[in-house]
Amino acid sequence: MAGQINGLAVQDVSRHFSGVTAVDCVSLALEPGETLALVGPNGAGKSTLIQLISGVDRISSGRIFLNGRRIDRLPPERIARLGVGRSFQTSRVFPALSVWDSVMLGTQANLLSGGHGKILANAAHEVLATMFNTSGWRHRIERQEAIARETLQLFGDRLWPRKDQPAFSLSYANRRRLEIARVLAGQPDFLLLDEPAAGMNPTETGELTELLLALRRMRPNLGILVVEHKLSLVRRVADRVIVLNQGRVLAQGDPDHALDHPEVVEAYLGRQRRRPNSSDAHLG
Numbered sequence: 001m002a003g004q005i006n007g008l009a010v011q012d013v014s015r016h017f018s019g020v021t022a023v024d025c026v027s028l029a030l031e032p033g034e035t036l037a038l039v040g041p042n043g044a045g046k047s048t049l050i051q052l053i054s055g056v057d058r059i060s061s062g063r064i065f066l067n068g069r070r071i072d073r074l075p076p077e078r079i080a081r082l083g084v085g086r087s088f089q090t091s092r093v094f095p096a097l098s099v100w101d102s103v104m105l106g107t108q109a110n111l112l113s114g115g116h117g118k119i120l121a122n123a124a125h126e127v128l129a130t131m132f133n134t135s136g137w138r139h140r141i142e143r144q145e146a147i148a149r150e151t152l153q154l155f156g157d158r159l160w161p162r163k164d165q166p167a168f169s170l171s172y173a174n175r176r177r178l179e180i181a182r183v184l185a186g187q188p189d190f191l192l193l194d195e196p197a198a199g200m201n202p203t204e205t206g207e208l209t210e211l212l213l214a215l216r217r218m219r220p221n222l223g224i225l226v227v228e229h230k231l232s233l234v235r236r237v238a239d240r241v242i243v244l245n246q247g248r249v250l251a252q253g254d255p256d257h258a259l260d261h262p263e264v265v266e267a268y269l270g271r272q273r274r275r276p277n278s279s280d281a282h283l284g
């Protein structure tokens with residue numbers, strides 16, 4: 001997998017905390033344009049894996065590659081600039097910033113990254129360009145605004161009509177949407193979503209499912225890794241599913257195959273022994 005030039009590759013990765021093996025020799029690959037869902041009972045190691053890929057936490061052993069380049073020793077901001085955007089399990093928005101400013105801030109991840117045809121910003125240049133209001137600077141702001149507008153409009157009438165409101169005044173579901181919007185505004189090549197539907201009601205979960213499907217159509221090269229307990233969403237958006245249990249890969253394959261595997265049914269539902277279909281009970 002190390003030689004895989006396009007994509008994210010996690011190779012034999014483990015993470016031990018004192019006395020706990022949260023991730024136990026896990027390997028997975030995510031290609032551009034693919035949606036991979038990571039599911040499993042509480043404590044299976046899903047969030048830890050996202051922390052490790054995004055560089056927020058450090059692996060104990062193994063290797064992680066992005067487009068053939070080793071990234072597991074890089075700081076999180078560097079990994080983000082290389083094109084890996086992530087959301088957190090508990091949404092992290094800047095409460096006092098407006099919806100618009102939050103998403104404009106998100107566009108900076110793109111501008112600072114360079115490469116892929118993106119603009120490389122530099123601090124001294126930024127100050128001078130702002131002071132003299134150069135045409136290049138104005139052009140860049142216009143581009144950022146276009147990206148922010150397009151990103152907010154992905155969320156229908158949920159965020160756009162509230163673009164001037166501070167984040168703290170938004171509903172819980174809208175704060176979660178705003179966090180995803182901010183990450184998307186950075187135009188990542190790979191998007192890591194940690195339980196994006198947590199706390200959402202069935203209607204909101206359905207809307208988020210449609211959003212992810214629309215995103216796949218609009219950004220066909222975007223690779224998405226989504227950790228999610230809501231299997232109705234997983235079954236609709238994922239090309240492939242990896243089931244983790246106690247830090248290890250228990251099953252993988254297309255959603256129906258992986259989720260209906262008898263050991264997965266057992267791990268999720270224990271003695272109830274029924275198919276984990278579109279039920280969105282918090283499994284674990």
Ligand SMILES: Nc1ncnc2c1ncn2[C@@H]1O[C@H](COP(=O)(O)OP(=O)(O)OP(=O)(O)O)[C@@H](O)[C@H]1O
Pocket residue numbers: 017018020021022040041042043044045046047048049
């Ligand atoms: N910083 C930490 N220190 C000690 N143990 C940790 C730490 N982070 C995670 N763990 C442990 O690692 C295991 C995996 O946790 P993780 O949060 O990755 O599971 P998860 O699959 O995301 O669960 P959930 O679905 O409940 O979010 C758990 O036993 C957890 O208690």
